Amino acid sequence: MSISGHGDASLAIRARGISRRFGSLLAVDRVDLDVPRAAVYGFLGPNGSGKSTTIRMLCGLLMPSAGTIEVLGLRVPEQAEQLKQRMGYMTQRFSLFEDLSIRENLNFMATVQGLDRTAARKRVAALIAQYHFGDRAGQLAGTLSGGQRQRLALACAVVHEPELLLLDEPTSAVDPESRRDFWEKLFDLADAGTTILVSSHYMDEAERCHRLAILDHGRLVADGTPAELSAALEGRALLVRSVAPRRLREIITADTGVVSVAQIGNELRVLTIPDYRGLAVLSAALRSIDAEAQVERVKPTLEDVFVAATQGRTPESRTPPQ
């Protein structure tokens, strides 16, 4: 599913057949990745699908059990130390020092990343202004809200202006408004030429990415632009409107041509197998229960893409009550 790009300078990350085994568990299974430069590349998958493990292998934190990785033209893990100066990494958990202030954390990261004293002071001052920490630069990081922490973590990850940013579920504990702000910052960085690989399980965030990869059980199950991925599902998404959606649901679920059903208010969103031919039969069956029921084909969304790719498994954060 991936575009080939042997030795392609336009690629920031090129991975071939990478696997990672933890004991008997195969966490990542022969994944190929091509991440173009200066793009926001989304990494989607349910919890435990191997997103974090893959990201950790890409930045040299974990040894791949098999496969080859090239990041910014450097072989990983062999040249991981050189890569570290050109890459920023934001861990899934807040990993800055909670007993240091915002300014102290930034100063520390700037020095550790090799900025000299004057450069560090300038850069930290700029980041404090740019990330809106002006009035609270002396506040301890441990007392910040979830959104503020993520902003600080991002500011620290870009303190040395890296070419590549790896973000592991940066917005998983953040309110919608902070998430929007956060993504604005990501696009600013991408516009400035930074390559961003960001894992997420939010569909609205996936929608924003230039390209997407979907992981499930450690395998790469889809890869492309959001438009390409949705287009590939054309004709497979149905919308059922009814006053009695829960009763209809049983009938729809029993249809062997249906991959998944999700209720949204009084509507049922249905994903069918490719070349589904049972629409007329299904409609008739539904109307026998609710004469008013309407069935129509709709444009597939990324959520449909996700469901199709992960075979009915939905991201945990959006699992509808069964």
Added chain:
Amino acid sequence: MNLHRLGAIVSKELRQLRRDRMTLGMVIGIPVLQLLLFGFAINMDVRRLPAAIADESATSASRAIVQDLLATEVIQQVATARTADELVELLRQGRISVGIAIPHDFERRRGEGRELIQVMVDGSDSVVQSAARQLAQLPILQAQTGGSQMAAPISVLSFYNPERRSPVNIVPGLIGVILTLTMVLFTSIAIVRERERGNMELLITTPVTSAELMIGKVLPYIGLGLIQTSVVLLLGVWIFAVPIRGSVLDVYLSALLLIAANLSLGLLISTQARTQFQAMQMTFFVFLPSILLSGFMFPFAGMPAFAQWIAQLLPLTHFIRLIRGVMLRGASLGELMPSVLALLVFTTIMMALAILKFRKRLD
């Protein structure tokens, strides 16, 4: 090694320490508490053991013996008994630790040169037991046996601590005990905590090297260790009048050697422990043998060869030799080279292992 980055780690560590009231409190609290505990409460000189005397013979000679025994102040009469059976009863009740029975045929036994007096001891406390055994060795008792069996009075001459005050023996070693406990614990926990909190995952994706990280972590604790040394020394000299017969510089150099050894051990532990609790357990795994085998509590020479062999591997053993030599005997470090070298070798090996074992990876 980039001094700039090293400096950043040291200054970060100092800031964090300054905000960690608990650790700072322990840096001063542990030495003060331990010094007072060991100095006052733990007194190896046994005095005024509660005792009862059953004098069934009631002659002038037996009364003289009783007076002599009481005059030693090793025992103090707290109860009276008429027969040996009553003494046994008192012992069992725990009202006395020592019972002294003088049989009714005391005079005849004296003439025949037979056993004169029975000293009954509560053997459940080994210190009491040994004190009471000493009591039986007292020359006064032997003098009373009279005649041909008159034993020569044994005199014990104690060098360096003639008054046999415990603090003089304990305070120098206590510096080592406190440094062993706190230095190993603080460093191992400081690093494991960063791993638990996820800081380490971030740090290892930066260009920081293992050596910078390890040394930067350890440097501030050297300062803390020297502060602790000073606290124990000052209190020891002020409260317990412990002498410093050698040079103060040698005292601090000895302390530095032990601090370095313990910090490197703490680092090694931190590379192996996954949680702070594990780090704590591993620290005590080293701490207990240190306290028991190093010569701090029991004389090194009296231990079986096997225990001595283990003790040679513990930094505290070598430090105790150094510090007692310097503080009590006025020796210089030059005269104590084997122990100095042992500590240096220990530090080098542990540090190398720690840096080797520390991976800039998560697996």
